[in-house]
Amino acid sequence: MSAAIKPLVAGNWKMNGLKAAASELEALIGGYDADLASKVDSMICPPATLVSQFAQTAGGSAVAIGAQDCHVNGSGAHTGDLSAEMFADAGASAIIVGHSERRADHGESNKVVKAKAEAVWAQDLVAIICVGETEGERKSGETLDVIKAQLAGSIPSGATAANSVIAYEPVWAIGTGLTPTADDVAEVHACMREELSKAFGDEGSSMRLLYGGSVKPGNASELMGVANVDGALVGGASLKAADFLGIMAAYK
Numbered sequence: 001m002s003a004a005i006k007p008l009v010a011g012n013w014k015m016n017g018l019k020a021a022a023s024e025l026e027a028l029i030g031g032y033d034a035d036l037a038s039k040v041d042s043m044i045c046p047p048a049t050l051v052s053q054f055a056q057t058a059g060g061s062a063v064a065i066g067a068q069d070c071h072v073n074g075s076g077a078h079t080g081d082l083s084a085e086m087f088a089d090a091g092a093s094a095i096i097v098g099h100s101e102r103r104a105d106h107g108e109s110n111k112v113v114k115a116k117a118e119a120v121w122a123q124d125l126v127a128i129i130c131v132g133e134t135e136g137e138r139k140s141g142e143t144l145d146v147i148k149a150q151l152a153g154s155i156p157s158g159a160t161a162a163n164s165v166i167a168y169e170p171v172w173a174i175g176t177g178l179t180p181t182a183d184d185v186a187e188v189h190a191c192m193r194e195e196l197s198k199a200f201g202d203e204g205s206s207m208r209l210l211y212g213g214s215v216k217p218g219n220a221s222e223l224m225g226v227a228n229v230d231g232a233l234v235g236g237a238s239l240k241a242a243d244f245l246g247i248m249a250a251y252k
C-alpha cells in the first residue's frame, strides 16, 4: 500500500469467457458498493469479443472495462489484430500491454511493448504495462536487473500516474498457486518505485504499482498490505465475482 495512491484491482480474464459470463460482471457490479468503490478502483479486462458488451453492461457503474492487448498501429492490413482505437471505440478505458504470456507466446520485446503503450496513450487510454522475471532468472539472482531492464525498455517517456499503471507479475507465480514472500514483493516494488521516481519524478512516485500472480481472497490482505503495492492484476480469481470481491475486500 502507498499513502495517497488509490489502489486498483484489475481482473485479466485472458482467453476465458463467453457472452453468458456477463452474469459474473453483473454480480461484481452488484457487490461493489459505494463504500468499497471509494477505497479501491475496479476493472475487468475480458477477451476482446466481450469488451463492447461488457462496457455497455458496466456503463454507469464504477467498474471499468479494459482490454488485454492491442496492435502498435491504429488501423491497417493486420489480419486478426485489434487496435487501441478499436478498444476505445468499444468502451475500454485501459489496455494491458507486455503481459508475460504475450512476451512468451508472441515474442513481444520491450521495444514492441513500448510502442503498444504509446498506441494506448494516443487514444487517451491507460496502459497497464507488465514486467516480471522467470523462475530461472529469480533462481540465478537476476530478478532486480530483469525488472529494471524491462521498466527501462517498456515504458515510453511521458509516462504519468494518470496514463500508466505498472504490474509486477513474476512469471513463475502466474496461474501456479505459488506466490513470492511478502518480503520478496516488497523488494521488487521498492526497486520499481525507485526506478520510476528516478525516471519520471513525482509522476513515478505516484504511479500505481500492481502485484499479479496467484492472488486469491486468502492471500490478498497480506499481498495488498506490502509497501508500494497499490493493487492487484488478477487472473484466475477474477473470473468469479465472489472471488474478485473477496480480493477487493482486502481494502475494506
Ligand SMILES: O=C[C@H](O)COP(=O)(O)O
Residues within 6 Å of the ligand: 012, 099, 169, 173, 174, 175, 176, 177, 212, 213, 214, 215, 233, 234, 235, 236, 237
Ligand atoms: O494478469 C494476470 C496474471 O497473469 C495473474 O494470473 P493468475 O492470478 O491466474 O495467477
